[in-house]
Amino acid sequence: MNELEQKLFQLAKDHLSAAYTPYSHFHVAAALATDDGQIFTGINIENSSFGLTNCAERTAIFSWVNAGRPGRIKCLLIIGNTDRPISPCVACRQVMSEFMAPETEVILTDSQGDFDRFTVDQLIPYHFTEKDIQDGANK
Structure with missing residues (x-):
């Protein structure tokens, strides 16, 4: 990992203990960097109604959105208290x-x-997009 990725790793690792996981005890944290140098972190936040649980990576991305989407997301790192990535x-x-x-x-x-x-494309190569919505609305 390069220097920025090491920084994201350490920030995310430091946030693992802040995850709110009273049911699963499965801690996940994420950190993202933008091309203008800002960093946003997130943790998973459980709810007794599991469908309302929010994952760490979405928490980090939503924090970036809430901040006005400064810069473009350059990198996202996800860490779990797991034995493998x-x-x-x-x-x-x-x-x-x-x-x-x-x-x-x-x-x-x-x-x-x-x-x-x-890359995002490798993780979800055939994802649902705005174009799919437009195509459906135009029929």
Whole structure:
């Protein structure tokens, strides 16, 4: 990992303990960097109605959206308290495809620092887009 990715890794790892996981005890954190140098973090936040749970990567992306979407997302790193790099759920992959360019790098890690590197397009190659909505509305 390069220097920025190491910084994202450390920030995300430091946030693992802040995850709100009273039911699963499965901690996940994420950190993203924008091309203008800003960093946003997120943790998973559970709810007793599991469908209302929010994943760490969506929390980080939504924090960036809430801040006015400064810059473009350059990189997203996801870490879990796992023995191998953690993979994002399909809901998170769809949100990534909405707010991140297809070539944006996504780094999947574990708490030991093992990692795999993908692009958004590799994680969700045939994602639902705004064009799909427009095509459906024009019929």
